[in-house]
Amino acid sequence: MTNTKIKVAVLGATGLVGQRFVRILADHPWFEIAALTASARSAGKTYGAAVSWALGGDVPRAAAEMDILPTSAKRLAETGIQVAFSALPAATAHGIEEELRDAGLAVFSNANAHRMDADVPILIPEVNDGHLELARGQAKRRGGSGFIVANSNCTASGLVLALKPFEPFGIRTVIATSYQAISGAGRRGLAAFDIAANVVPYIGNEEEKLARESRKILGRLAGEAIEPAPFEFNASCARVPVRDGHLLSLAIELERDIEPDAAREALASFRGAPQELRLPTAPEAPVLVRREEDRPQPSLDVEAGSPERAKGMAVTVGRIRRSGRFLNLFALVHNTIRGAAGTSVLNAELAVRRGLIPHEGGPGRTKETRP
Ligand SMILES: NC(=O)c1ccc[n+]([C@@H]2O[C@H](COP(=O)([O-])OP(=O)(O)OC[C@H]3O[C@@H](n4cnc5c(N)ncnc54)[C@H](OP(=O)(O)O)[C@@H]3O)[C@@H](O)[C@H]2O)c1
Structure with missing residues (x-):
């Protein structure tokens, strides 16, 4: 440099x-x-x-x-x-x-x-x-x-990092439910009275933003425009009394089935241009996979990522399981760092x-x- x-x-x-x-x-x-x-x-x-x-x-x-x-x-x-x-x-x-x-x-x-x-x-x-x-x-x-x-949008960044490794399997449908931290609403965003010990099942325009932004990000560059990715998308977003970290529950339908172990491997081995180029703020692995049955949790996993200056840059994924034709998982993203x-x-x-x-x-x- x-x-x-x-x-x-x-x-x-x-x-x-x-x-x-x-x-x-x-x-x-x-x-x-x-x-x-x-x-x-x-x-x-x-x-x-x-x-x-x-x-x-x-x-x-x-x-x-x-x-x-x-x-x-x-x-x-x-x-x-x-x-x-x-x-x-x-x-x-x-x-x-x-x-x-x-x-x-x-x-x-x-x-x-x-x-x-x-x-x-x-x-x-x-x-x-x-x-x-x-x-x-x-x-x-x-x-x-x-x-x-x-x-x-902060939630979309975690969503697309958790989806990208499954692109080779053909993403057909994504059902996303989010549990979003208070800091997502900004310094003066929410009154304590409204969010303390409470859940608010509405965040203005969030579900719409999540759909159009994730389709654009995962879309194809065709000449001078992006063709949005064509998967079906269904989102429900809620605000929860957590300080930092948006948790997502995802149900993903793929064109080719994938077993949980192969899904873990696809996520854990995923790397992109920032890792290849060794950019200063790149986490060594952009997606971390946890095997404990009760992770990821905002209070334990929100600052995931190494080295030190990439703390909060890794998305943590866990509870990977199959349910019928869907692959289910939870993903956690630090909304003001990675998001x-x-x-x-x-x-x-x-x-x-x-x-x-x-x-x-x-x-x-x-x-x-x-x-
Ligand atoms: N929070 C998140 O998790 C998150 C994630 C992704 C994207 N975003 C986006 O990032 C942006 C900032 O979000 P935030 O959460 O940091 O909001 P915030 O805590 O409310 O901070 C807003 C900032 O903008 C300044 N500002 C407000 N009105 C202004 C005006 N009229 N002219 C110039 N500056 C003005 C404020 O300055 P004063 O202190 O002087 O008022 C403050 O520095 C928003 O567009 C938000 O949608 C937020």
Whole structure:
């Protein structure tokens, strides 16, 4: 990699996803935080003073001392950043992400503002790294170097990682039931009164997002568009009183039957482009298989993944069993790491290695991969 790190901004840095970005990027071998933004409520304060830190430990020192900028493309242009990581609410993200792309920046977004744009990939790089080519086309068509790459809804990221290893067996139907953590609703998302000792069997638009995003991610790149994967999908999503970690119960109907042992082997041996390229935030294995009859559990498994900087990047799968024509399993995903900031950083690492983000060393000279 280069001697000079690539300057990046985190937009919406005070929120739950923004905080994950700040932590993951604090000691990143390739990227350096040069700007943090939030709403008018926080702009002008230092990050340390404005943030209501939810991750334990200390706010990384360099970030704590930075002044928060307003979320404005004009202000960000003055900071010399090349990459923007967006953790903004969708309504705010829509315009600013486009402005930053038009200004030539690489934008990696967690918001759902542009996920279904035809030329924006929803990238989970172990699953569909080839879709990054849509971003290259996006930049070329606009005559610049800027592009937007989205990552998926937090639940969809766990879902597609658990499904991808079964693609060779022909995925016909997926029935998904989710048990989703409170942090999925953001820092001020749910009143304690509504969720303490309770389950809420409704999350606005979640079931629809899960269906269309997972079909797009598992879809086929055909020219300059994605043909969505054609499997039948049926989702039910609930909010549960868990801090971090979305648990999914899946019933998967395949065209070719698979026994539980072979399913375990397909999941445990699954690897993708981030592992081949040894990207800094790639977990050694993106899917971990547990054999205990009561795992995965959010309180025990949510931070799965190694090495240290890939903690929370592995999806844990367990309770693999056959029931009639369905293969049943549970999958657990860390919603603000693998489901948000961690995958965004992994996407940016892939974009650097594939030459979409110009930098001093050039893609061919990227030697240093681990911190
Ligand atoms: N939480 C998850 O598990 C998860 C997973 C995947 C994707 N996402 C998506 O990621 C995004 C962030 O989610 P989150 O959970 O981190 O939300 P959050 O905790 O509510 O944080 C929102 C962030 O956006 C800032 N913000 C709010 N209104 C703004 C405005 N008008 N202008 C500029 N900045 C503004 C907030 O700044 P202040 O502190 O100054 O208000 C804060 O930094 C959302 O689009 C969400 O859908 C979330």
